[in-house]
Amino acid sequence: MTDVPNESDALVVAAAAGQRHSSASAVEERVIALFDELRIPLLRYLAGFPLTLQDSEDVIQEVFLALFQYLRRGKSHQNVRGWLFRAAHNLALKKNLRSRREIQNAGPLIAVEELLADPSPSPEVQLAFNQTQQRLLSVVRALPEQNRWCLYLRAEGLRYREIAEVLDISLGSVSLYLERSLAHIARAAER
Amino acid sequence: MAVDGELSPREAERVESHLAACWACRVRKQEIETTIGEFVRFQRQNFDLRIPASDGPRALLKAQLGQRVEAERASRLQWHRAVSWRFGGALVAAILALAMGGWLGLRYFQRHPSRPLDVSVPNPSLTPGATVLLSQRELCRETSANNKAVPVALQRRVFDEYGIRTAEPRAYEVDYLITPALGGADDIHNLWPQSSSATVWNAQVKDALEDHLRNLVCQGDLDLATAQREIATNWIEAYKKYFHTDRPVAGLRD
Secondary structure, three states, X not given: OOOOOOHHHHHHHHHHOOOOOOOHHHHHHHHHHHHHHHHHHHHHHHOOXXXXXXXXXXXXXXHHHHHHHHHHOXXXXXXXXXXXXXXXXXXXXXXXXXXXXXXXXXXXXXXXXXXXXXXXOOHHHHHHOOHHHHXXXXXXXXXXXXXXHHHHHHHOOOOHHHHHHHHOOOHXXXXXXXXXXXXXXXXXXXX | OOOOOOOOHHHHHHHHHHHHHOHHHHHHHXXXXXXXXXXXXXXXXXXXXXXXXXXXXXXXXXXXXXXXXXXXXXXXXXXXXXXXXXXXXXXXXXXXXXXXXHHHHHHHHHHOOOOOOOOOOOOOOOOOOXXXXXXXXHHXXXXXXXXXXXXXXXXXXXXXXXXXXXXXXXXXXXXXXXOHHHOEOOOHHHEXXXXXXXXXXXXXXXXXXXXXXXXXXXXXXXXXXXXXXXXHHOHHHHHHHHHOOOOOOOOOOO
């Protein structure tokens, strides 16, 4: 969970240098570079929502299109990574509401989290999926939403303040939720 | 918070000096770090391997961004045109030129009705390919993996995206880029109008490639994601690669 220099940091540096009004193609390039860097972390975070993989991919597309518009308007982008996670969080909540309505008409969908519990994954995954991990999975899935989201965001390397901004909660709450989540996981690992 | 490096330097120093004197606290700190490490490892191992390759979503995003950039350019152009309203003479001349051009264009198209384009390879920005999430084992368990019929409304949308409006409908067949037999999705980004007039690289040739790739995947000789990527990137090149030939094998040409 160490912080490494990345494209999102480069963007912040560019902002600090006063490059507020970049051309459309330059912004497009940056957005694509950020997509390459953060698509998988965002997908991992969205696994904490009851969404299908396709829904999660749709959310990510919408998030990066929104980022493009945001940057084109020359708005401040001091913490682009936090901005992306926050936008993904809000869109996932909306999408989840819509999906729930659709599920009532179209039958159950397979949520991304279900993938983690797939009983017949590839041989490599099957090998790694030992008993401890089964316990971890069931503990993580049983965590209250806020605790789980805090844990997933921390696992992606977001700092406490960033998590508080993404979830719109206090710093103390982030600390409390993470402590509870880790305590649950530690107990599962000890058994 | 101390473990996560979230304390101020002064607070962190106090915690460190306490830890130096407290054996139990050091063990607790170690436990927390192990738990965090365990969770991160667990999440990566069980999730990352199952995420589809980013080629399709990336191409889709690029296409959508390209559309936005174009839309921006068009609206700027419109603004410039609006400004030029002040120059009445130029405007009248422009209108006359446009009208003349339009009339000539209309006459041309009346004489030369549009012919179907020979579309052998899809436009990657419109049809980057899309997949459903299936493991190799799940895919190969399906014995009846024939292509489903594409609904007419979806076919219309595909024609519309490709700007095909006046050609004979039978001149094209809306086909899956990544066949459902290889985990292709029932999605507009995975559909394209394949020209029926193609005599060399036609639908039968592509079907042969799809069957061959599915066999390779199900025999364990080819990774599913690789098969999907290669057929989505350029199915003709994939055919040449997997059949070791520059031309379709005999019996598949019209």
